[in-house]
Amino acid sequence: xxxxxxxxxxxxxxxxxxxxxxxxxxxxxxxxxxxxxxxxxxxxxxxxxxxxxxxxxxxxxxxxxxxxxxxxxxxxxxxxxxxxxxxxxxxxxxxxxxxxxxxxxxxxxxxxxxxxxxxxxxxxxxxxxxxxxxxxxxxxxxxxxxxxxxxxxxxxxxxxxxxxxxxxxxxxxxxxxxxxxxxxxxxxxxxxxxxxxxxxxxxxxxxxxxxxxxxxxxxxxxxxxxxxxxxxxxxxxxxxxxxxxxxxxxx
Amino acid sequence: xxxxxxxxxxxxxxxxxxxxxxxxxxxxxxxxxxxxxxxxxxxxxxxxxxxxxxxxxxxxxxxxxxxxxxxxxxxxxxxxxxxxxxxxxxxxxxxxxxxxxxxxxxxxxxxxxxxxxxxxxxxxxxxxxxxxxxxxxxxxxxxxxxxxxxxxxxxxxxxxxxxxxxxxxxxxxxxxxxxxxxxxxxxxxxxxxxxxxxxxxxxxxxxxxxxxxxxxxxxxxxxxxxxxxxxxxxxxxxxxxxxxxxxxxxxxxxxxxxxxxxxxxxxxx
Numbered sequence: 001x002x003x004x005x006x007x008x009x010x011x012x013x014x015x016x017x018x019x020x021x022x023x024x025x026x027x028x029x030x031x032x033x034x035x036x037x038x039x040x041x042x043x044x045x046x047x048x049x050x051x052x053x054x055x056x057x058x059x060x061x062x063x064x065x066x067x068x069x070x071x072x073x074x075x076x077x078x079x080x081x082x083x084x085x086x087x088x089x090x091x092x093x094x095x096x097x098x099x100x101x102x103x104x105x106x107x108x109x110x111x112x113x114x115x116x117x118x119x120x121x122x123x124x125x126x127x128x129x130x131x132x133x134x135x136x137x138x139x140x141x142x143x144x145x146x147x148x149x150x151x152x153x154x155x156x157x158x159x160x161x162x163x164x165x166x167x168x169x170x171x172x173x174x175x176x177x178x179x180x181x182x183x184x185x186x187x188x189x190x191x192x193x194x195x196x197x198x199x200x201x202x203x204x205x206x207x208x209x210x211x212x213x214x215x216x217x218x219x220x221x222x223x224x225x226x227x228x229x230x231x232x233x234x235x236x237x238x239x240x241x242x243x244x245x246x247x248x249x250x251x
Numbered sequence: 252x253x254x255x256x257x258x259x260x261x262x263x264x265x266x267x268x269x270x271x272x273x274x275x276x277x278x279x280x281x282x283x284x285x286x287x288x289x290x291x292x293x294x295x296x297x298x299x300x301x302x303x304x305x306x307x308x309x310x311x312x313x314x315x316x317x318x319x320x321x322x323x324x325x326x327x328x329x330x331x332x333x334x335x336x337x338x339x340x341x342x343x344x345x346x347x348x349x350x351x352x353x354x355x356x357x358x359x360x361x362x363x364x365x366x367x368x369x370x371x372x373x374x375x376x377x378x379x380x381x382x383x384x385x386x387x388x389x390x391x392x393x394x395x396x397x398x399x400x401x402x403x404x405x406x407x408x409x410x411x412x413x414x415x416x417x418x419x420x421x422x423x424x425x426x427x428x429x430x431x432x433x434x435x436x437x438x439x440x441x442x443x444x445x446x447x448x449x450x451x452x453x454x455x456x457x458x459x460x461x462x463x464x465x466x467x468x469x470x471x472x473x474x475x476x477x478x479x480x481x482x483x484x485x486x487x488x489x490x491x492x493x494x495x496x497x498x499x500x501x502x503x504x505x506x507x508x509x510x511x512x513x514x515x516x517x518x519x520x
Binding site for chain 2: 002005007009014084085090091093094095246251
């Protein structure tokens with residue numbers, strides 16, 4: 001357990017030591033979105049009946065930040081260790097595959113949750129947000145962060161260079177999070193695009209997370225949670241298998 | 252490409268063992284297989300009986316590896332680095348030993364300095380310290396003195412010799428032959444992934460190149476006499492005297508590993 005705990009603490013310290021960049025910056029970015037979109041669209045768009053657009057937007061932005069930051073944490077840590085070569089210290093250590101996987105994913109989740117907490121702490125002062133089902137909020141937040149952290153681990157193991165990782169981040173993670181219904185209810189989309197949105201796993205996280213606040217969602221939250229959980233199990237299985245085989249880590 | 256081909260060797264417990272070979276001979280690949288950093292397609296490696304694949308936890312606890320590349324984690328100080336490495340090996344409180352290792356490697360003054368701010372030589376010392384945090388009975392040093400100044404080299408060898416005297420098994424790869432000659436009791440030479448020699452340093456030196464007596468006459472002519480040992484020296488000088496060879500200068504050339512090495516790797520002139 002000491003080995004696992006050490007790796008977890010190391011990964012937590014890694015982002016905490018540069019928290020201005022890893023926590024402060026994403027909170028600020030999300031706030032900018034909030035200010036700009038709220039200014040432009042408040043009163044013009046009503047995603048859910050009786051819900052102000054700013055209130056609608058906050059959970060979406062929080063979930064988007066959770067996903068992006070959890071992904072960034074595990075992927076950037078791994079790629080940096082690979083490029084600088086210090087991953088060797090981990091590879092020489094008697095840690096099991098599961099310990100390594102769990103430490104990276106839990107640290108990624110922690111960063112996602114800290115960013116989420118930061119965003120709520122800042123927005124709570126000027127956006128009134130109901131909280132209908134806090135357990136749903138927590139479940140989606142944890143599971144979403146875990147899935148994104150595990151995806152980050154896959155990307156970090158797979159990528160050989162920073163630009164490959166940046167490509168995954170910019171061409172996969174960013175579009176999927178932006179198009180997951182953060183800024184709109186997918187019911188406002190044409191039927192075809194609604195269907196396309198259903199193929200996006202991030203949609204279920206945003207939608208389910210939002211359900212916890214308003215008690216309203218585009219998709220049944222239980223089904224969303226099942227889809228997110230199944231996605232996590234699949235990604236985790238792949239990640240554990242890659243670590244076990246030593247893919248791209250042990251020659 | 253086959254990096255290692257039919258390598259089979261057993262390093263005895265408590266030995267100071269050298270692994271020599273030209274670049275690309277497979278030294279680091281062999282080390283990596285033992286350390287679990289690389290997987291052999293066939294065959295097995297064991298550290299004090301622990302298989303490096305099926306019993307990897309035990310094998311890794313028994314092994315301390317100083318990697319060849321100068322790698323470090325720029326997020327942490329020297330002490331943090333050593334604490335983290337201890338933790339990986341399951342040691343929650345290891346400060347007494349960390350202090351001792353830092354003392355022997357002259358790292359105490361740098362304990363709270365960030366790794367990024369250290370010179371190359373200092374980073375190398377931290378690498379050695381990291382390999383020792385869990386007091387491994389087997390220590391592998393992969394080219395430990397590459398790019399290291401004389402002072403550190405001396406200090407490092409003293410420390411490693413001490414560890415060896417305390418019972419640690421030392422495995423050293425190097426291409427500084429004089430280093431291997433002075434430190435290692437037994438040596439394996441690798442060439443193109445194969446073991447081309449495996450013997451004690453003494454035997455290797457004796458087998459592959461005897462003494463050479465170089466005699467320069469007054470006329471400047473140089474003649475060389477091959478001797479099989481020091482006991483033949485007197486007879487050789489006697490013969491020269493009898494033959495009336497006018498001596499201006501004599502030199503006794505003792506064998507060194509470089510000759511053995513060149514002979515075995517097929518580069519002898």
